[in-house]
Every structure is written in C-alpha cells, then in structure tokens.
Amino acid sequence: MVGEAGGLARAAVVGTGLIGGSVLFRLRDAGLDVAAWDPDPAARRQVRERGVAAPDEVEEAVAGRHVVFVCGPLPTLPATLARVAAATDDRCVLTDVGSVKAEVATAATAQGLGHRFVPGHPMAGADRAGLGAAAPELLDGAAWVLCPGPTGVDAFRRLAALLVDVFHARVVPMSAPEHDAAAALASHLPHLLAGALAGAVQRSALRDAVLALAAGSFSDGTRVAGGPPERTANMLLGNRDRVLAELIEVGAFLDELAGALRAGDAAALTGRLAEARTARAALRGRAFTSHRREFPAGADPAVELAYLRELGAAGGHLTGCRVAAGAVGYTAHLPATPPLG
Amino acid sequence: MVGEAGGLARAAVVGTGLIGGSVLFRLRDAGLDVAAWDPDPAARRQVRERGVAAPDEVEEAVAGRHVVFVCGPLPTLPATLARVAAATDDRCVLTDVGSVKAEVATAATAQGLGHRFVPGHPMAGADRAGLGAAAPELLDGAAWVLCPGPTGVDAFRRLAALLVDVFHARVVPMSAPEHDAAAALASHLPHLLAGALAGAVQRSALRDAVLALAAGSFSDGTRVAGGPPERTANMLLGNRDRVLAELIEVGAFLDELAGALRAGDAAALTGRLAEARTARAALRGRAFTSHRREFPAGADPAVELAYLRELGAAGGHLTGCRVAAGAVGYTAHLPATPPLG
Known part of the structure; x- marks a missing residue:
C-alpha cells in the first residue's frame, strides 16, 4: 500500500x-x-x-x-x-x-x-x-x-x-537558509515585480488602454499579482532580508538594461538580453543525469545530510526513496552539466 | 467572400x-x-x-x-x-x-x-x-x-x-503615440522586467538551485525573456523614451513595496499589493457594453477619427466594421465602467 x-x-x-x-x-x-x-x-x-x-x-x-x-x-x-x-x-x-x-x-x-x-x-x-x-x-x-x-x-x-x-x-x-535564498529569486522576486508592474498600471492614466492591449507578456508577468495580498505579504515579510538582497541584484541587472537602452546601445542591450535568455532556456530544456545512492543502516547521518544538501544546491532532486531495515536507497537526478563542488 | x-x-x-x-x-x-x-x-x-x-x-x-x-x-x-x-x-x-x-x-x-x-x-x-x-x-x-x-x-x-x-x-x-505609451506598460516593461529577473538568476551563485525551484511565478514572469534578444532589443529601442518613462513609474511602485517590506509594515505592504491586484483583476474579469455607431457617406473623417481614438484610449475595441457606398457601421465595445471623457 x-x-x-x-x-x-x-x-x-x-x-x-x-x-x-x-x-x-x-x-x-x-x-x-x-x-x-x-x-x-x-x-x-x-x-x-x-x-x-x-x-x-x-x-x-x-x-x-x-x-x-x-x-x-x-x-x-x-x-x-x-x-x-x-x-x-x-x-x-x-x-x-x-x-x-x-x-x-x-x-x-x-x-x-x-x-x-x-x-x-x-x-x-x-x-x-x-x-x-x-x-x-x-x-x-x-x-x-x-x-x-x-x-x-x-x-x-x-x-x-x-x-x-x-x-x-x-x-x-x-538547508532552510539555502531554500530561502533560492526561493527569493525563484518565487518572491517574481511576486514583487508582478506587483510593481500591475501597481504602476493601476495608477496610470493609460490604465484602460493598457489593459486593452495586455496580451501574453503582461498577462503572464502579472499573474501572481492576482493572488491574495495577505498571503504574498506574509511570504515577502517572512523572507525579508533575502528578498531585499536579491532585489538589489535584480535592480542591478535592470539598471544595466536601462543604461544600454538609454544610450541607444543595441549591442549592449542585445548582449544583456542574451545573457538573461540563457537562464530561461536552461529552465525549459533541462537535461539530467541520474544515479542511485545508498546509505546502509548505521551510517553517519551527517554524511547522508551533506549528500542531500549538496544535491539540492546543485539543482538536483530525488524521485525515489526506499527505506528498509535502517538503510535507504535514493534515486537522484542532477543537471547534466552540474557545477557541483 | x-x-x-x-x-x-x-x-x-x-x-x-x-x-x-x-x-x-x-x-x-x-x-x-x-x-x-x-x-x-x-x-x-x-x-x-x-x-x-x-x-x-x-x-x-x-x-x-x-x-x-x-x-x-x-x-x-x-x-x-x-x-x-x-x-x-x-x-x-x-x-x-x-x-x-x-x-x-x-x-x-x-x-x-x-x-x-x-x-x-x-x-x-x-x-x-x-x-x-x-x-x-x-x-x-x-x-x-x-x-x-x-x-x-x-x-x-x-x-x-x-x-x-x-x-x-x-x-x-x-493614435500611434498613444499606442506606444500604452504598449510600454502592456508589453515593453514586462519584457524588461523578465530580462532583469532572468539575468539576475543567470549571474547568481544559486542559479541551479533557483532553476530547480522555479515554478509558476518564475516561469510565467520570465517567459518573454526566452524570446530572441535582437527582437526584444529592437522593440525597446524603438520606444525608448516611453519605456524609460514608464520604468520610472514601475520603479516608484517597486520602491514603495520594498520600503514597506524593509520597514516590516505588513499593512502598507498588503495595501500596495491589493492596489496592484485591482489592475490584474480588471484584466481577467473585464465586462463590456456594446454599441453601434454609423458614419454616413460624406461625413467629416475628422469626427470619425476622433471617435475611433477616443474608443481605443478608453480601453474599447471594434468587433464589426461594415463598409458600403461610402458609409461605415462599427460594432464597438467599451469597458463597463469607462472613465471616458
């Protein structure tokens, strides 16, 4: 069962x-x-x-x-x-x-x-x-x-x-701190940016015209701004320091894009956008290598914990976990070109 | 036919x-x-x-x-x-x-x-x-x-x-300038923010862990960052002044969100997020009132043009256009509570 x-x-x-x-x-x-x-x-x-x-x-x-x-x-x-x-x-x-x-x-x-x-x-x-x-x-x-x-x-x-x-x-x-650091970029910043974009539209004199034109990019980019405000606020407040730290990083990249745009520097702007696309492409076309890892009964849990945390930090995950008589066998997957170690 | x-x-x-x-x-x-x-x-x-x-x-x-x-x-x-x-x-x-x-x-x-x-x-x-x-x-x-x-x-x-x-x-x-002003918020800013978010992730030491966690909010929020960099750069450069102007507005809202977050002010943060949600909710649940409008042969095109532009600026659109012997009949739709005028 x-x-x-x-x-x-x-x-x-x-x-x-x-x-x-x-x-x-x-x-x-x-x-x-x-x-x-x-x-x-x-x-x-x-x-x-x-x-x-x-x-x-x-x-x-x-x-x-x-x-x-x-x-x-x-x-x-x-x-x-x-x-x-x-x-x-x-x-x-x-x-x-x-x-x-x-x-x-x-x-x-x-x-x-x-x-x-x-x-x-x-x-x-x-x-x-x-x-x-x-x-x-x-x-x-x-x-x-x-x-x-x-x-x-x-x-x-x-x-x-x-x-x-x-x-x-x-x-x-x-580890919990690693989760919070990664989730700041993977989830909390997207909520913050969606809120900023939807909020600016709400205040704009052009609001109705903007909504009339809103297609995929706006609709996708603001989807999570449609969620319950209390829930989103709790999430952001619960990870405040990491969110604010990553906001600085996102702001720095945004400043580079805006600077290239302001200067009319097509090469620089295209270069930054190409850099951004690399992360997005990696999200869509991720390839993984799989392995099995066993920890026998009586093994040091600290070694197992270190293995697990290293796996997650490297972008890996488990799809199998078999426990029997104090031993465990994991089926694990790592991105195909892992920057492990 | x-x-x-x-x-x-x-x-x-x-x-x-x-x-x-x-x-x-x-x-x-x-x-x-x-x-x-x-x-x-x-x-x-x-x-x-x-x-x-x-x-x-x-x-x-x-x-x-x-x-x-x-x-x-x-x-x-x-x-x-x-x-x-x-x-x-x-x-x-x-x-x-x-x-x-x-x-x-x-x-x-x-x-x-x-x-x-x-x-x-x-x-x-x-x-x-x-x-x-x-x-x-x-x-x-x-x-x-x-x-x-x-x-x-x-x-x-x-x-x-x-x-x-x-x-x-x-x-x-x-009008073309009105389009560009509205499109800056409806399309060009979403591209810029998606690029900033994906770009920051690309540069992050946590990149692989972030991608492992990336679910709806990140995936949706960065979707357009997956498009051709040259196409996006041309778009942003072609509407540079409006994009930079609206970036200031989005940045101002973002600063308010970040300020409330930094201060740990849950009420202020929730209030701003609720404001943002209003625009997003309006996108999903838009109601329209319909009307017919005819312009007879020989009518002043300036009047027709003014009608058309006012319709678009108010968030309206046409789903019918019947031309016969110099006259035209439009089927038009306006948001149900239009701030027209």
Whole structure:
C-alpha cells in the first residue's frame, strides 16, 4: 500500500486552504487514512461533505497519526506546530508547506522538534486561495523542497518516500537558509515585480488602454499579482532580508538594461538580453543525469545530510526513496552539466 | 467572400517570420488570393512548399495586390515600406505588425503614404521566431491595434473589416503615440522586467538551485525573456523614451513595496499589493457594453477619427466594421465602467 514505505499510513492535514486541501484530497485518493482540521468551522464542514473526517478539535484530528501536514498561514505556523506536537506521538513526522523555511525551522528546533519536523515547500500554487480552489492534482509532479536538520534525516526519509509515492514529487533537499535564498529569486522576486508592474498600471492614466492591449507578456508577468495580498505579504515579510538582497541584484541587472537602452546601445542591450535568455532556456530544456545512492543502516547521518544538501544546491532532486531495515536507497537526478563542488 | 467587405481580396505578406507567416496562412485559409516575399531564399522556399506563391522579387509579390502586410524587423520597416509602396497601386492598403508605431507612422507620412498606410500591431506572439513557429491560429481573436492618421480613415475601414472577418480581431484604434505609451506598460516593461529577473538568476551563485525551484511565478514572469534578444532589443529601442518613462513609474511602485517590506509594515505592504491586484483583476474579469455607431457617406473623417481614438484610449475595441457606398457601421465595445471623457 502507498505510504507503507515510510510507514506513514495515517495522515492529518491542519489548515485546509489551497495547498492543505490539495494535499488532503490527494492523500485520501492514494488510500491513506486521513483526517483534517481547520480553524474555520465552515471549512471543516466542507471537508466533511467531501467525505473526510474533520473533528472540531485539532488534537482529535492529529491524535494517533504518523504524519501531519501543517498548512496554515506563515505567521501561525510556530504556534500550530507546538499544539500539534503536543497532541502527537514523538515518532509522528511533522511538516509544513510554507513558502519560507528558516524561521519555522528555527522555531521547531527551539521547541525540540528537530528530529521529527521536516520543513517543506511544494513549488506549486494558484492565484486563488481556499478549499474551493484545492485540487488533488495541484501538486502532482511538483518540485517539493524538504529541509532536514541534523537530527531529522530519518524523518526526512519517511516523508520523502511518501511524497514520491503519493505526489510523484521531485523532492529537493536543501538547508532552510539555502531554500530561502533560492526561493527569493525563484518565487518572491517574481511576486514583487508582478506587483510593481500591475501597481504602476493601476495608477496610470493609460490604465484602460493598457489593459486593452495586455496580451501574453503582461498577462503572464502579472499573474501572481492576482493572488491574495495577505498571503504574498506574509511570504515577502517572512523572507525579508533575502528578498531585499536579491532585489538589489535584480535592480542591478535592470539598471544595466536601462543604461544600454538609454544610450541607444543595441549591442549592449542585445548582449544583456542574451545573457538573461540563457537562464530561461536552461529552465525549459533541462537535461539530467541520474544515479542511485545508498546509505546502509548505521551510517553517519551527517554524511547522508551533506549528500542531500549538496544535491539540492546543485539543482538536483530525488524521485525515489526506499527505506528498509535502517538503510535507504535514493534515486537522484542532477543537471547534466552540474557545477557541483 | 471574406475580404469583400473591405474590397481586399488580393493580399501579400512581406516578411514571413512568426507574425508574417501566421498572417499569411490565415489569409490563405480564409480564401484570399495571397503571395509572399521574404529576404531569405530558404523562407521563400518553405512558403512555396506550403502552397503559397513566393516570387524572388518583392515587387512581383506585391504587384496588383489590394493589401500588403509588411512584417519585417522594426528597423527595416521604413525602407521596406518605400519599396512596397513604389510597386503597388495608390489604392493598395499598406500595414505593418511592428511592436512600436510612432516611428514608422512618421516615416510613412514623410513618404506621402498617410492615406494608405495604417500602422498595425497585433497583440500576440510567441517566444519562438521564424516561419517554423508561425501558425494560422496565432492571431485569432487578438487585440489588434490600428493607428489611422488624419488622411487614413478610409484605409482603416477597409483594413479593420478584413481583420474582423479573417482574424476575428478585436480592433483597437489608437493614435500611434498613444499606442506606444500604452504598449510600454502592456508589453515593453514586462519584457524588461523578465530580462532583469532572468539575468539576475543567470549571474547568481544559486542559479541551479533557483532553476530547480522555479515554478509558476518564475516561469510565467520570465517567459518573454526566452524570446530572441535582437527582437526584444529592437522593440525597446524603438520606444525608448516611453519605456524609460514608464520604468520610472514601475520603479516608484517597486520602491514603495520594498520600503514597506524593509520597514516590516505588513499593512502598507498588503495595501500596495491589493492596489496592484485591482489592475490584474480588471484584466481577467473585464465586462463590456456594446454599441453601434454609423458614419454616413460624406461625413467629416475628422469626427470619425476622433471617435475611433477616443474608443481605443478608453480601453474599447471594434468587433464589426461594415463598409458600403461610402458609409461605415462599427460594432464597438467599451469597458463597463469607462472613465471616458
């Protein structure tokens, strides 16, 4: 049965919004025994109407579970985590799906949960929010970052096995600070730029004419500006220093483009645009080399952790994680020309 | 027969790249008598292989045509236009599909072509370039800007009728400078921001990790950075002053977002993001009111031109244009709460 590999056959989801609801229904469809809780009674009612147990108390929802996905808004995570931890067995794996990882990782470690909380971030989403927008297929095949700490390698293995089995996830192992640094460019800056572009149009005297002309480039470039402002603000505030640092880098490249444009320097402008296109082309046409890596029972978890983090930092991911009798076998993929090391 | 309304049954396309090729094959599929020319002999050969006449000389391709679409790179347009004009009848309607309009409009007027050259810009495209990427459906239903000058109203009517018939275009009438001002925000700034984001990632030490995490927001936000650098550079250079002016506005909004973020001011940040979302929501859920407007034979073209330009500036468009015995009837649509006037 799915979930058996990691021994996580009984799962709970706390917070049944867009991501939590999508996780919940996919776990249910995969045959796991699931329960859910949300602070909103209406959301709990909707969950029940879709055939999933949703008791009124979070403690009841998570009691006796092997794994709990904590899916509320970013600022609520440390408190929810403490409540869920207190109501679950010390073997129960805990994870979250927030878009920023260092803060919640630090909070969990301070709560003594480093051995069973594995910070997570599935790289998928939608402009809409809430259970109504949730869909079991939303996270299928997504890149799913997991950030195991020094004492969390065993929990990581079990969770990774579940994510690969149920979501066909590409599991990207990273340290929490590395995730936040990469996510600043991969997700948070795109939200900031989309907001700036849409905001400038909103204030422009030409607003209606601009919207009349808006085709692919504007529509794509501002899509995430259509998301809930609170959610985006929480994300940006949760990774403030990295976002501001990367904004300087993006601003520097923008200044170079604007400088070449101002000078009418076609060669310089084309050169910068060609440089930018390299990253975009790499995104579309990525080739990977695959390998298997095993860690026997009793091996030093620090070596395994170093391997995992190096894999993620190099742009790699896992599509297989087999746990048996204390040993683990990973199926891993690295970009074909990896600047590893 | 399609094209009869405007009397434009014989058409030519000069420059058979992504847009020109798409125009060509849609005109052919609609039953028009078409011919094409491209400076590249290989492109002419490919056109012939797809069953369209493509003589070796541009003069032969355009001779005797009722309408010619000039579709080459922006910097080549004035020279190509002069060559095409010299080889066509003075009644032959000329248009282009470039992404910037004021410069080519001025050049055409200087060449004495204001009465038959109607600057055009279909708001559609693709990251790829060239005839291989062309598709008859690429421009179906697109917003298609046309910029009639004071002496070009008759040519505008005939061309608009053709575009509505063949492409089901939403024809947006604007002055060339108004187009360039709106396109700066609707298209050129999105290209610039996409380039800055992709360029910063390309230079980042975290490049591979960022690409591993890149999901919707990055992928959408940088899509146009995957286009040909020369094409994007020509577009930006062709509308330099407006692009730089609007960059200041986008930069100002970005500074407000960054300021709120730096200050940790969640309310201010959420407020700015909510403001930005208003424009984005208006793009998705636009409602229009429709009306009919007729101009009888012998009416003052200046009145018609003023009507058309006001329609476009207010975010409106035409989906019908019926020409008969010197009169015209337009089917027009305006945003439901138009800030007209």
